[in-house]
Amino acid sequence: MSRPLLEVTDLHKHFPVGHKGIWGEPAGYLHAVDGVSFAVERGQSLGLVGESGCGKSTTARAVVGLHPATSGSIRYEGNELVGLSRRRMLPYRRKMQMIFQDPYASLDPRQTVGSILTEPLRIHRTVKPRQRRLRALALLDAVGLNPRQVNRYPHEFSGGQRQRIGIARALALEPDLIICDEPVSALDVSIQAQILNLLADLQERFGLAYLFIAHDLAVVRHLCQRVAVMYLGRIVEIADRDELFENPRHPYTKALLSAIPVADPVVERARRRIVLEGDVPSPFNPPSGCSFHPRCHLRGEVEGERCSTEQPHLTALAGAGRREASCHLVQLEEARVPVGG
Amino acid sequence: MADDQTTIAVHHTKPVLDVRNLGVRFDSHIGAVRAVRDVSFTLEPGETLGIVGESGSGKSVTSLAIMGLLPMPPAVVESGEVLFDGRDLLTLPQRQMRKIRGGALSMIFQDPMTSLNPLLTVGKQLGEVLAIHEGLRGRKARARCAAALDNVGIPNPEQRLAAYPHELSGGMRQRVMIAMGLLCNPKVLIADEPTTALDVTIQAQILELMQRLQAEHGTAIVLITHDLGVVAGMVDRVQVMYAGRVVEKAPADPLFAQPMHPYTRGLLASIPTLEGSPGKRLFSIDGQPPDLADLPPGCSFAPRCTLANERCRESEPPLELAGEGQGVHRRYSACFELDRLLLDSRASLPAPTNSAEEVQR
Ligand SMILES: Nc1ncnc2c1ncn2[C@@H]1O[C@H](COP(=O)(O)OP(=O)(O)OP(=O)(O)O)[C@@H](O)[C@H]1O
Ligand code: SF4
Ligand code: SF4
Ligand SMILES: [Mg+2]
Numbered sequence: 001m002s003r004p005l006l007e008v009t010d011l012h013k014h015f016p017v018g019h020k021g022i023w024g025e026p027a028g029y030l031h032a033v034d035g036v037s038f039a040v041e042r043g044q045s046l047g048l049v050g051e052s053g054c055g056k057s058t059t060a061r062a063v064v065g066l067h068p069a070t071s072g073s074i075r076y077e078g079n080e081l082v083g084l085s086r087r088r089m090l091p092y093r094r095k096m097q098m099i100f101q102d103p104y105a106s107l108d109p110r111q112t113v114g115s116i117l118t119e120p121l122r123i124h125r126t127v128k129p130r131q132r133r134l135r136a137l138a139l140l141d142a143v144g145l146n147p148r149q150v151n152r153y154p155h156e157f158s159g160g161q162r163q164r165i166g167i168a169r170a171l172a173l174e175p176d177l178i179i180c181d182e183p184v185s186a187l188d189v190s191i192q193a194q195i196l197n198l199l200a201d202l203q204e205r206f207g208l209a210y211l212f213i214a215h216d217l218a219v220v221r222h223l224c225q226r227v228a229v230m231y232l233g234r235i236v237e238i239a240d241r242d243e244l245f246e247n248p249r250h251p252y253t254k255a256l257l258s259a260i261p262v263a264d265p266v267v268e269r270a271r272r273r274i275v276l277e278g279d280v281p282s283p284f285n286p287p288s289g290c291s292f293h294p295r296c297h298l299r300g301e302v303e304g305e306r307c308s309t310e311q312p313h314l315t316a317l318a319g320a321g322r323r324e325a326s327c328h329l330v331q332l333e334e335a336r337v338p339v340g341g
Numbered sequence: 342m343a344d345d346q347t348t349i350a351v352h353h354t355k356p357v358l359d360v361r362n363l364g365v366r367f368d369s370h371i372g373a374v375r376a377v378r379d380v381s382f383t384l385e386p387g388e389t390l391g392i393v394g395e396s397g398s399g400k401s402v403t404s405l406a407i408m409g410l411l412p413m414p415p416a417v418v419e420s421g422e423v424l425f426d427g428r429d430l431l432t433l434p435q436r437q438m439r440k441i442r443g444g445a446l447s448m449i450f451q452d453p454m455t456s457l458n459p460l461l462t463v464g465k466q467l468g469e470v471l472a473i474h475e476g477l478r479g480r481k482a483r484a485r486c487a488a489a490l491d492n493v494g495i496p497n498p499e500q501r502l503a504a505y506p507h508e509l510s511g512g513m514r515q516r517v518m519i520a521m522g523l524l525c526n527p528k529v530l531i532a533d534e535p536t537t538a539l540d541v542t543i544q545a546q547i548l549e550l551m552q553r554l555q556a557e558h559g560t561a562i563v564l565i566t567h568d569l570g571v572v573a574g575m576v577d578r579v580q581v582m583y584a585g586r587v588v589e590k591a592p593a594d595p596l597f598a599q600p601m602h603p604y605t606r607g608l609l610a611s612i613p614t615l616e617g618s619p620g621k622r623l624f625s626i627d628g629q630p631p632d633l634a635d636l637p638p639g640c641s642f643a644p645r646c647t648l649a650n651e652r653c654r655e656s657e658p659p660l661e662l663a664g665e666g667q668g669v670h671r672r673y674s675a676c677f678e679l680d681r682l683l684l685d686s687r688a689s690l691p692a693p694t695n696s697a698e699e700v701q702r
Contacts, residue, residue, distance in 0.1 A: 190395065193613075218615050259545040263569040263573050266598075275546055276542045279543070280543070295542075
């Protein structure tokens with residue numbers, strides 16, 4: 001098998017919290033990302049889903065080097081990125097671009113669209129000065145904006161159009177990988193559909209790979225071939241799209257899927273919804289054992305105190321589709337299934 | 342409406358809330374923003390009405406107008422009546438309005454921090470509501486407040502009364518707000534995006550809670566949301582807003598099964614779903630909503646509508662009876678091309694909704 005475009009192995013990102021005095025030792029560490037591994041293949045999309053605070057965005061930011069990883073490995077086409085100096089990171093930064101949730105906050109209000117789009121070209125010197133403006137016009141066209149609007153400012157555009165500008169900026173350096181952090185969460189449904197279609201078109205046209213972060217599972221299902229579900233800094237299940245959505249195995253994945261409201265009253269009435277108890281716990285003080293156990297509706301199926309004392313690990317499951325889950329119950333189920341069944 | 346007799350004959354009820362021809366504009370430096378135009382609806386006792394629409398379509402302005410909470414100026418109520426308990430709330434003196442608001446008519450918001458006072462404990466805030474509306478104080482009031490928190494699933498309610506809003510998680514704050522909204526057994530609860538800021542698993546908890554409380558107290562609810570999934574699971578009737586107007590109004594089931602307005606249809610078709618074949622292009626409505634300070638003449642949806650013709654661009658389609666439904670099953674749509682829309686409904690809509698079994702897991 002060929003090498004993946006991006007390979008993340010056992011990534012950790014800890015933030016110090018509660019310093020004792022100004023220069024004192026931190027009182028503890030918040031484990032925002034706690035041993036995450038995944039791969040993104042060239043031209044493919046991996047969806048990273050989970051609730052707020054589960055570490056999705058921190059993972060994304062660590063991958064593009066916006067904040068350094070505490071430990072672990074991030075390989076781009078086999079080259080290790082963790083520990084690289086800013087200067088040596090630069091060529092990789094070009095290949096990996098990012099799109100953010102908030103199209104308002106991520107664009108400089110004092111720059112025209114043209115200058116926003118040519119700035120990366122200037123910094124990375126990939127395009128000759130004379131051709132930069134032409135390039136900006138082509139980028140606007142590629143994302144479905146009128147090239148004649150090149151001299152306008154971000155505030156003159158609607159939310160959806162601003163997200164298109166953000167996408168055009170990400171495309172400027174011809175990346176292989178775009179990390180999309182909740183790119184459609186702030187948009188209305190009708191505009192969201194436009195942007196999702198645009199992302200799909202661009203992927204096909206330029207052979208882009210996406211690391212696509214979202215809390216909306218339906219959106220992820222629409223765009224991604226593979227999906228990883230995160231809970232409290234860890235991946236609890238990772239599988240190919242159809243396996244994950246048709247036969248979710250981890251109790252959290254099951255609950256998450258069943259909690260999504262479906263826009264059909266007939267379906268809604270017939271559904272049995274798993275309503276989880278309690279709140280999403282704080283990553284500062286994660287529960288013992290399986291971190292999902294205080295909310296898990298299936299923990300009673302596992303004998304004794306295992307769920308609350310012993311941390312399950314991500315293990316491969318039988319069957320096709322390189323599927324993994326981290327749950328004692330799933331492992332028991334696997335042991336019962338005859339191999340190959 | 343001529344055939345109102347039928348509704349009354351079937352239900353013997355009077356609406357608890359009757360909004361008639363509400364119009365609100367904002368006078369701003371860019372000119373008059375026509376936020377709400379000619380919005381009418383009724384709410385039956387114990388029923389849930391959903392108001393859906395995209396950002397800026399006038400959902401919140403409608404609810405703020407009903408509650409008497411619009412900032413005036415810049416807001417100007419141009420027209421309409423809001424009948425509640427036989428009185429027009431729009432003409433009620435502020436002092437009387439304060440007695441109703443938070444009591445028989447209450448509201449919960451998307452962001453609990455806008456309606457909870459960060460400087461006061463939860464117990465103090467709940468206590469104030471009881472003092473204003475029921476003159477209840479002291480130990481009795483305290484017990485009622487604790488019971489209210491218990492009722493919305495907050496653990497250790499006695500202790501939580503001493504907590505400040507920022508000490509609670511988002512889901513907990515939303516529960517406190519619901520407890521506060523329901524404290525005096527309102528006849529009508531207006532919930533403006535009550536779960537939009539929450540994670541889906543917490544949203545599921547809150548929606549279940551609202552349904553249970555409604556069943557117990559018979560509160561009539563106006564549920565405002567942009568999430569058509571939430572609407573599908575929660576409401577009896579739906580009203581769809583676009584650019585400040587109601588463009589379609591119908592009971593939930595037929596609305597989702599066969600939308601009778603091009604905008605509703607486009608909206609439903611553009612949602613990615615959990616079933617059906619993924620990876621295909623989504624249906625999408627081109628363009629964006631109009632500028633409310635500079636509305637196009639005619640139908641506000643015309644610039645984005647695939648069925649638009651000359652007439653649509655010249656005059657505004659009225660909200661009229663559509664289809665054969667009787668009584669509460671009546672449907673309304675504001676579209677000149679309704680016939681064409683219904684004719685080609687099979688052809689241009691994506692596959693109809695899947696059967697319920699397929700989605701069960
Ligand atoms: N205080 C105000 N001053 C000026 N314009 C306002 C004010 N409040 C609301 N508007 C305008 O009124 C229109 C309707 O807004 P409203 O808040 O009702 O929309 P909404 O449907 O609730 O949208 P959302 O889904 O974003 O909550 C918008 O164009 C908005 O900009
Ligand atoms: S390990 Fe136990 S608590 Fe954790 S998800 Fe599996 S069954 Fe639930
Ligand atoms: S009236 Fe015309 S423009 Fe408006 S929704 Fe109907 S067909 Fe479209
Ligand atoms: Mg609103």
